[in-house]
Amino acid sequence: MSRAFEQPLFHGTVEMISRIDVLRGRSQKDFGRGFYLALHPGQAVGMMNKKFSEAVKRSKGKDPSAFVKRLYRVQLKPSAEKELSVKVFECADMEWLDFVLANRQSKGVNVHSYDVVVGPTADDDTVISLQNYWKGIYGRVGSEVAKKALLAVLEVENLGTQCCLCTQRAVDLAVMTFGPVDWRMF
Secondary structure (H helix, E strand, C coil): CCHHHCCCEEEEECCCCCCCCHHHCCCCCCCCCCEEEECCHHHHHHHHHHHHHHHHHHCCCCCHHHCCCEEEEEEECCCHHHHCCEEECCCCCHHHHHHHHHHHHCCCCCCCCCCEEEEECCCHHHHHHHHHHHCCCCCCCCCHHHHHHHHHHCCHHHCCEEEEECCHHHHHCEEEECCCCCHHHC
């Protein structure tokens, strides 16, 4: 059983969420369009702080107090793992990398049919490394040499773990704690 089905998951944001709609998620992310959660609350708090900073920057002088940091808690129902199509990547290996590259290159459509995907995070700080890969800096794009070089640059042992609810069906089998969790305790 994946840890994502045994423990609470966390989502950090500055947005008020009353209902999760996976179609609102941005495309071209690691595991495709969906609602992303962290297995560790500290990782979600980091994302929340990053989103807060981005929102303040984009607001062009709006008072930062207009934005509220929010940490949401999600628990997948224990039966969900048996009812859903789940893909778990235990580590950031070549299979994981091919999956992330395919999703990051997609044009708004998930390149898979999984309801839930769990695995290492290639967060936004890895975008430069991915762009260098696609420019051929690590070798011929698609070659094993280039992919191995990219994996080495990503420092895969430092990546957090994420869970993506890729379908509304997956969301419907989750119990959400709507309303912020006190993130200062993490």
